[in-house]
Amino acid sequence: MAVTRTFSIIKPDATRRNITGAVTKMLEEAGLRVIASKRIRMSREQAEGFYAVHAERPFFADLCTFMTSGPVVVQVLEGEDAVKRNRDVMGATNPKDAAEGTIRKALAESIEANTVHGSDSDENAATEIEFFFTPQEIVG
Ligand code: GDP
Numbered sequence: 527m528a529v530t531r532t533f534s535i536i537k538p539d540a541t542r543r544n545i546t547g548a549v550t551k552m553l554e555e556a557g558l559r560v561i562a563s564k565r566i567r568m569s570r571e572q573a574e575g576f577y578a579v580h581a582e583r584p585f586f587a588d589l590c591t592f593m594t595s596g597p598v599v600v601q602v603l604e605g606e607d608a609v610k611r612n613r614d615v616m617g618a619t620n621p622k623d624a625a626e627g628t629i630r631k632a633l634a635e636s637i638e639a640n641t642v643h644g645s646d647s648d649e650n651a652a653t654e655i656e657f658f659f660t661p662q663e664i665v666g
Contacts, residue, residue: 531561532608532645533654538596539639541565546599549642552629553603556615562602562655562664568594576657585638592638600658604666609651612644 534553536546550560568576573590580586605611617628621640624631634640645651655664 527606529604529606530608530648530651531655532558532603532612532651533643533658534601534603534612534645535593535643536599536601537639537641537643538592538594538598539635540633540641541597541599545633545641549629549633550601552615552632553601553612556605556611558603558605558608558611558615559666560601561604561666562659563599564658564663565597565599566658567597570594576654588638602655602659602664609645609648613646616642616644 536549540546540549546565553560570590573593574581577586577589577593580589583589603612615627615629617624617630617634619630619640620637621630621634622637624634629642630640634642645654
């Protein structure tokens with residue numbers, strides 16, 4: 527299996543509860559390595575740009591309000607089959623549906639405040655990494 531990269535966000539519900547370390551520990555235990563990380567406060571413009579694919583969804587405005595409601599930690603993760611590995615440890619979007627042992631089952635508050643974002647394809651991972659990081663900030 528090839529070593530690839532994915533993009534992760536530790537969301538405002540997690541920074542508010544001071545559990546960014548607990549989330550990162552679960553990512554690392556799943557075989558992912560943090561090769562870039564920074565804590566930022568997303569602007570409304572950044573959130574709307576990042577989630578542009580969801581612009582027509584009914585929850586778009588609420589999602590952008592939530593993602594700008596506090597700091598987030600954006601990360602680049604590396605590992606074997608990183609996109610799938612990360613999606614597996616994240617768990618289902620709605621924590622009520624998330625499997626035991628996943629981040630969302632253990633830590634998420636709701637379908638919106640669900641603690642982590644993870645890219646859903648290698649192509650989107652590359653786009654999302656570029657959205658937040660310069661090549662110099664990524665140290666594998
Ligand atoms: P993900 O890939 O599992 O994060 O899920 P999606 O790409 O479908 O949705 C993006 C994000 O929008 C989710 O992680 C949630 O934070 C939020 N979201 C998804 N569905 C809903 C919903 O029905 N209501 C609200 N308020 N937020 C949602």
